[in-house]
Amino acid sequence: xxxxxQPEDQVNVAEGNPLTVKCTYSVSGNPYLFWxxxxxxxxxxxxxxxxxxDNLVKGSYGFEAxxxxxxxxxxxxxxxxxxSDSALYFCAVRDGPSARQLxxxxxxxxxxxx
Amino acid sequence: xxxxxxxxxxLIKTRGQQVTLxxxxxxxxxxxxxxxxxxxxxxxFIFQYYREEENGRGNFPPRFSGLQFPNYSSxxxxxxxxxxxxxxxxxxxxxxxxxxxxxxxxxxxLTVL
Numbered sequence: 030x031x032x033x034x035q036p037e038d039q040v041n042v043a044e045g046n047p048l049t050v051k052c053t054y055s056v057s058g059n060p061y062l063f064w065x066x067x068x069x070x071x072x073x074x075x076x077x078x079x080x081x082x083d084n085l086v087k088g089s090y091g092f093e094a095x096x097x098x099x100x101x102x103x104x105x106x107x108x109x110x111x112x113s114d115s116a117l118y119f120c121a122v123r124d125g126p127s128a129r130q131l132x133x134x135x136x137x138x139x140x141x142x143x
Numbered sequence: 144x145x146x147x148x149x150x151x152x153x154l155i156k157t158r159g160q161q162v163t164l165x166x167x168x169x170x171x172x173x174x175x176x177x178x179x180x181x182x183x184x185x186x187x188f189i190f191q192y193y194r195e196e197e198n199g200r201g202n203f204p205p206r207f208s209g210l211q212f213p214n215y216s217s218x219x220x221x222x223x224x225x226x227x228x229x230x231x232x233x234x235x236x237x238x239x240x241x242x243x244x245x246x247x248x249x250x251x252x253l254t255v256l
Contacts, residue, residue, distance in 0.1 A: 033185075061243045072147075072233055072247035073186070080243070119185055123243045129199025130176070131245060133185030 031056045031124040035134035042110045043142050050105040050137045052120030061123040062103040063131065064094055066116045073119065079103060090114070110141045147248035149234050155254045156224050164219040164251045166234030175217040176245060177209060178233040186233055192217055221253075229255045 032055045042048045054060055061080055065073040077088025084096045094105045103120060117138050121131040148167045156162050168175050174193045178186035188201035192211035206222040215236070221228055231252050235245035 063244060065247075070252075072249045073235075073245075075244050075246065078244050121185075126243070129191045130188035130201055131186075131243070132188070135185050136183075 031060075031122050031128065031132045033120050033122050033132055033134040035118075035120055035137045037137050038135070039138045039140070041140045041142060044112055045109050048105075048107050048110045048114070048139065048141070050118050050120075050139060052103045052105065052134060053101050054103060054120070054122045055101060056122055056124040058125040060101075060103075061125065061128075062094075062096060063121040063123075064088065064092070064103075064105050065119045065121060065133075067119065067136075068116050076105070076118075112141045112143050115139055115141045147234055147236050147246055149232075149248035149251050151251055152249065153252045153254075155256060157256050158224055158226060160224050160255075161220065161222045162224060162253060164221075164232050164234075164253075166217045166219070166236075166248060168215045168217070168234075168236035169246050172236035172238050172246070173215050174237045175211055175215065176235045176237070177217070177219045178235065179203075180231040180233055180250070181227075182230070189219070224255045226255050229253060 034053045063078045064076040067073050079086050079096045087093045117136050119136050120134045150165050176191040177189040180186040189203050191199040195211045208220045210218045231250040233250045235247045
């Protein structure tokens with residue numbers, strides 16, 4: 030079985046400060062990990078993914094995420110937050126390439142304060 | 144490149160009715176998945192279609208059914224609607240064998256009264 034936990038429902042950060050949104054996962058095989066962002070009443074937009082290789086992956090809009098196998102974590106980061114980054118962020122996992130479904134976390138609401 | 148499009152964007156039904164939601168996949172994508180996102184929750188996998196056949200299903204009852212057409216577009220049908228079926232229904236497309244990222248439509252917001 031595959032699962033994802035996002036321990037923080039809400040993260041607040043001042044504009045210009047670094048941000049981190051946390052995610053931990055559980056799979057039986059090799060994890061395929063993803064971050065998506067959702068704006069109000071909209072669908073999900075893909076930000077970045079980790080499949081294999083370098084543990085630090087870079088994605089859209091200046092976001093990056095660090096894969097940590099020993100801690101089973103995949104935290105989303107950005108060096109300098111923008112007010113426009115305010116949105117709902119979802120971490121998701123697929124248990125290897127043959128798994129049909131993405132399992133999503135419950136989401137973290139990021140608010141960047143001006 | 145045309146993205147994933149869904150219709151209708153909003154609809155209201157009453158308990159016991161049936162509903163059909165439609166999805167056109169992104170150009171070049173042959174796999175369609177459907178997800179249910181209840182208010183305040185993450186999306187939950189309903190099922191996936193590839194080559195017009197269901198090839199994966201989540202923990203949803205049989206009254207949730209689907210179709211995929213030769214042009215890779217898809218329908219989600221829900222029979223005997225219940226109040227708890229009120230949610231945002233998201234369609235996502237991908238290429239079979241691709242490394243997993245899905246491309247989502249804007250969703251269909253279903254309200255069951």
